[in-house]
Amino acid sequence: MAADLVYxxxxxxxxADPHPVWKRMRDEAPLYYNAEHDFYALSRFEDVLAASVDHETYCSNRGTVLELMDAPMQDPPMIFMDPPRHTHFRKLVxxxxxxxxxxxxxxxxxxxxRGYLxxxxxxxxxxxxxDFGAKLPVMVISSLLGAPEEDQEQLRIWSDLTLHREPGETGPSAAARAATSEMWSYWQGQIKERRARPRDxxxxxxxxxxLExxxxxxxxxxxxxxxxxxxxISSAGNETxxxxxxxxxxxxxxxxxERAKLVADPGLIPNAVEEILRFESxxxxxxxxxxRDVEIHGQVVPGDSKMALLTSSANRDEREFPDADRFDVARKIDRHVxxxxxxxxxxxxxxxxxxTRVSIDETLRLFPTWEVDEAGLRRVHTSTVRGYNKVPITC
Ligand code: HEM
Incomplete structure (x- = not known):
């Protein structure tokens, strides 16, 4: 592997743009090792898919966020569980x-x-x-869970803060730790209330x-x-x-x-959702x-190692998606990760x-065209989600 290939x-x-590095990894180092943070990575579609279904070799019970794996949690969420425990929890919901x-x-x-737009x-x-994208999912999840409407904006702010990392830091920031503790107290109150008086x-x-x-x-x-x-449920559903x-x-x-195609034929929107998910996961x-020890691309990955499955890279793998770097709302997509x-x-x-389908539909109905003020774009910096928290548009 070339020494200058660093992920x-x-x-x-x-x-800001990992795609060129991910492409090099797929081509030059389909099994990549990062010595600084001590993890391996798979970037090709076939490899990511195979590892995703082999939960006995690639398990989740040490966590699925690289920097959290050294200190397993006491009461882990089900995303950090393996069968049979995971199966029982998943059945509940x-x-x-x-x-x-x-x-x-x-x-x-x-x-x-409509209310937001x-x-x-x-x-x-x-x-x-x-003004829209960050507010909508919090309201949807919070109302699904049953959190009072007046608390929902605060929940969104805490949820954002818990994922924040300072530049160069791999652990949670002081603000992230404070938000985590405030959120815990908040939910303890909610649980207590519902134990006393269940609601719908x-x-x-x-x-x-x-639980079985x-x-x-x-x-x-x-x-x-x-x-x-x-x-x-709230962090997985809001941030993403x-x-x-x-x-x-x-x-x-x-x-x-591509946008004009969706305005002309809103029936394409469900397919566009899959393409947007694929193109920028x-x-x-x-x-x-x-x-356990496992051999991949001629190299042995020792048991008790961390493995990053780069799902976003896999979704741009030319071996699976012809002309993978082309954004095409009508692309035929059989599967993605x-x-x-x-x-x-x-x-x-x-x-x-x-x-996402309803959001795109309502957006295009009200604003068939818009431009992005690129100088105003801001990204969130977390190791779990990738994307913008500020997207100023003119329309
Ligand atoms: C575009 C939006 C979303 C994306 C891209 C996304 C992505 C993902 C991915 C990649 C996983 C697999 C994690 C793994 O293999 O370790 C996952 C699992 C999960 N997602 Fe989502 N998600 C989205 C929306 C949501 C929403 C709205 C909810 C709300 C309920 C949610 C709840 C969950 C939960 C609970 C899991 C864990 C499932 C399990 O461990 O069995 N996600 N999501």
Whole structure:
């Protein structure tokens, strides 16, 4: 491997445009090793897919965020679990997130989109992420979970802060730690209230749900397990959708002919959602713990190593997607890994697809064209999601 081929997920410059580095990794070092942060990485589609389904070799119970793997959590969320524990937890929420159940939210999502976007008609411009993309998913998830509307903006701010990393730092910042602790107190209060007086919301359903145990018995979830669930669903559902919508605003502005196709034929929007997910995947890295020695591309990866599955790179792999760097809303996409693959496949996939489809639909209906003020673009810097938190547009 060439000495100048360096992939550092914490490097802001690389994060601004990792695609050239990822392309070199796919071509020159399909099994990559970063000595500084001590992790391996797979970047080709076939390799990422194979590792995603082999959860015995590539496990999640040490965490799936590179910098969190050295200190496993006490009450991990299910995304950091392996079977059989993962299977039992996933079963608890499977029914809440089916396409059919989630479909019932379409009217509410459309109403929220209109509420955010309509005031900007004729205003000349606004920030697509700050004023819309970051707000929508918090409202959707929080109302699904049952958090009171007046708390939802604060939840969004905490959720953003918990993921923040200072330049050069791999651990959470002081602000991130403070937000984590405030959020924990907040949810403890919510759990206590619902234990006393259950309501018709997902939180109350989880409090009453019976978790299956290895010995065939069942038990209720502890406060810590409930909190981990709430935190997972809200952080997984807010950040990713906000980043997706930022990518949507930039990609469609930078490819006006593709945008015009969607204005002319809104029936293409569901396919455009898949192409946007593929082209700039909001969750680009899924880390795994390697449980045994395994040979990949002629090299042995020792057991007890960290492996980064570069899903965003895999989605640009020319071996899987012809002309992979071309953005094409009508591209035929049979499969991609932007929502993961295998047992941890995104629980919120139906919700993500519904929110993004309705958002694009309502946006194009009100603003068939817009331009991005590139000087005003700002990125979030986390090792788990990639994208913008500020996308000023003129329309
Ligand atoms: C565009 C938006 C989204 C993207 C790109 C995305 C991406 C992903 C990816 C890549 C995974 C797999 C993680 C792994 O393999 O370790 C995942 C899992 C998950 N996602 Fe999403 N997600 C999105 C939206 C949502 C939403 C709206 C929710 C809300 C419920 C959600 C909840 C989850 C949960 C709970 C898991 C863990 C599933 C498990 O461990 O079984 N996601 N997501």
């Amino acid at each position: 550092d997920p914490y490097d802001y410059e690389i994060d 499977r029914k809440t997130f089916t396409k059919q159940q989630i479909g019932k939210l379409e009217g509410r999502i459309r109403e929220l989109c 309509e005031p900007f008609v004729g205003a000349g411009g606004f920030d697509y992420v700050e 919301d997902v939180m109350s359903q989880l409090i009453q749900a019976e 145990l290895e010995d065939g018995g069942t038990r209720r979830l502890s406060d810590g397990e409930l909190y981990a669930f709430y935190l997972l 959708v906000a980043r997706f919508l930022g990518n949507t605003a930039t990609l469609l502005a930078w490819h006006p002919a 909001p969750s680009p890295i899924q880390a795994r713990w390697v449980t 932007a929502l993961g693959f295998g047992i941890h496949f995104c629980l919120g996939a139906s919700l993500a697809r519904l929110e």
